[in-house]
Amino acid sequence: MGPSEILQRTLPKNSKEAQMKSAFYWFRNDLRLEDNLALTRAAEACDALIPVYVFDEAVALRPFLGFERMGAFRKKFLWESLQDLKEELSKHGGGLIIEQGELPAVFEDLQGVYECDIIYCAEAIGTEERDQEQMLKACDFDVRTIHDQCLYHKDDLPFDWNDAPEVYTPFRKKVEKYADVRSSLPAPGFKNLVDVDASILPPPALDGMAKEVDNRSAFPFKGGRMAAKERLKHYLWESNLITSYKETRNGLVGTDYSSKLSAWLSLGCISAREVYHEVKHYERERRKNNSTYWLIFELIWRDFFQFMLIKHGRKLFLASGIQGEATNWTHDEKRLMSWINGATKNDFVNANMREIKETGFMSNRGRQVVASYLINDLNCDWRFGAAYFESVLIDYDAASNYGNWQYIAGVGNDPRPDRYFNPKTQSERYDPDQVFQRLWLK
Numbered sequence: 001m002g003p004s005e006i007l008q009r010t011l012p013k014n015s016k017e018a019q020m021k022s023a024f025y026w027f028r029n030d031l032r033l034e035d036n037l038a039l040t041r042a043a044e045a046c047d048a049l050i051p052v053y054v055f056d057e058a059v060a061l062r063p064f065l066g067f068e069r070m071g072a073f074r075k076k077f078l079w080e081s082l083q084d085l086k087e088e089l090s091k092h093g094g095g096l097i098i099e100q101g102e103l104p105a106v107f108e109d110l111q112g113v114y115e116c117d118i119i120y121c122a123e124a125i126g127t128e129e130r131d132q133e134q135m136l137k138a139c140d141f142d143v144r145t146i147h148d149q150c151l152y153h154k155d156d157l158p159f160d161w162n163d164a165p166e167v168y169t170p171f172r173k174k175v176e177k178y179a180d181v182r183s184s185l186p187a188p189g190f191k192n193l194v195d196v197d198a199s200i201l202p203p204p205a206l207d208g209m210a211k212e213v214d215n216r217s218a219f220p221f222k223g224g225r226m227a228a229k230e231r232l233k234h235y236l237w238e239s240n241l242i243t244s245y246k247e248t249r250n251g252l253v254g255t256d257y258s259s260k261l262s263a264w265l266s267l268g269c270i271s272a273r274e275v276y277h278e279v280k281h282y283e284r285e286r287r288k289n290n291s292t293y294w295l296i297f298e299l300i301w302r303d304f305f306q307f308m309l310i311k312h313g314r315k316l317f318l319a320s321g322i323q324g325e326a327t328n329w330t331h332d333e334k335r336l337m338s339w340i341n342g343a344t345k346n347d348f349v350n351a352n353m354r355e356i357k358e359t360g361f362m363s364n365r366g367r368q369v370v371a372s373y374l375i376n377d378l379n380c381d382w383r384f385g386a387a388y389f390e391s392v393l394i395d396y397d398a399a400s401n402y403g404n405w406q407y408i409a410g411v412g413n414d415p416r417p418d419r420y421f422n423p424k425t426q427s428e429r430y431d432p433d434q435v436f437q438r439l440w441l442k
């Protein structure tokens with residue numbers, strides 16, 4: 001539904017909703033009702049909430065280093081997640097406005113309709129998202145942000161976020177020892193969710209979304225909270241796969257080798273806290289071992305990169321990285337394209353690159369090897385690899401993506417200067433019978 005259609009559905013100025021204390025709730029990467037602190041605060045503070053999701057053309061449609069920001073797989077996953085959210089909101093009597101446009105202009109149009117200038121939202125972590133908040137404030141919106149994207153809440157860290165340790169191990173040890181993960185919250189008791197009509201058709205920003213899932217895919221990803229909860233239940237309670245996670249997590253083929261929760265975590269269909277508490281529940285009820293702990297260990301990696309983005313901001317996207325040292329990366333289009341198309345001299349790299357191109361997913365082991373190959377073997381600027389990943393990954397997350405790329409490029413948080421993954425030895429170790437390579441190169 002476009003702004004004009006929304007205008008036709010104007011709440012009469014003297015309607016009950018218009019007289020109540022109302023606010024927009026702007027959903028961002030927090031597409032859930034439960035365990036959503038910002039939404040809970042908004043629901044407590046307001047009589048009427050108007051749920052909104054915006055495809056900001058300034059961000060969504062602006063290419064980065066020549067790559068479309070959101071590729072076909074993430075578009076599909078996002079659309080499915082929005083449909084799921086809409087469904088959940090309708091159970092509480094509400095709807096979801098889905099709009100595309102320049103962010104301030106979208107809210108100005110909506111302001112004209114709902115006579116409301118308060119916007120509640122989850123606090124941004126990314127730099128562009130922080131800019132979005134500033135732009136809205138500059139247009140006199142009362143933007144109320146609430147931090148909620150991490151496993152450990154920013155206010156509960158045993159250090160100021162500005163002084164967060166630069167290396168993972170001290171970061172992890174400090175948070176594990178001195179901070180607690182907050183309890184998960186139920187869905188808020190909404191006083192009045194405004195029953196706006198939701199779009200039935202995806203906006204133009206989602207043109208070209210993926211249609212089919214490649215049957216070789218490591219996982220048949222489906223967006224939305226319901227699918228996230230099903231996967232978590234399956235990975236823990238139904239299959240007990242979590243109890244062998246530490247041994248299998250370097251796998252390459254199939255649904256079972258890792259949790260595959262990343263895409264839902266990235267859009268906030270499920271929170272890292274919810275995964276944490278479910279693992280803890282499982283440990284109490286069923287079994288606790290190194291593997292169950294290791295999933296939490298990886299969630300803390302995720303938090304580490306989130307806090308590095310909060311701390312370092314734009315530096316996470318610069319060629320010189322957070323270390324800020326001068327580098328002389330080269331950009332070679334031909335070598336970059338051979339990497340993207342899975343047509344390099346190394347078949348292990350090629351198989352991984354074909355997988356990501358066809359499915360939007362690649363294992364963590366694969367990501368490390370192909371990133372190292374682009375940087376160290378093809379001598380290309382790491383940012384082009386990161387921008388390609390941003391475009392194609394179904395689970396793209398700014399902090400995890402750019403943080404991991406910098407780490408491998410040696411301009412980020414790794415104290416070791418040389419993060420070389422020898423593709424030949426990696427292939428021998430992780431794909432000794434070439435099952436993975438045959439799957440993607442046949």
Ligand SMILES: Cc1cc2nc3c(=O)[nH]c(=O)nc-3n(C[C@H](O)[C@H](O)[C@H](O)COP(=O)(O)OP(=O)(O)OC[C@H]3O[C@@H](n4cnc5c(N)ncnc54)[C@H](O)[C@@H]3O)c2cc1C
Nearest residue numbers: 258259260261262298299302364367395396397400401404
């Ligand atoms: C170059 C490169 C780029 C990456 N880009 C992204 C990205 O855009 N989005 C993203 O979510 N992850 C990214 N990762 C991290 C990791 O590869 C994926 O989180 C993981 O493969 C997703 O699969 P999974 O959910 O089955 O992970 P599991 O192994 O089951 O791990 C559980 C969760 O822990 C977190 N996690 C695990 N490993 C890491 C890690 N190294 N860094 C941060 N969080 C981690 C994820 O949230 C993941 O869902 C990247 C890694 C590399 C090396």
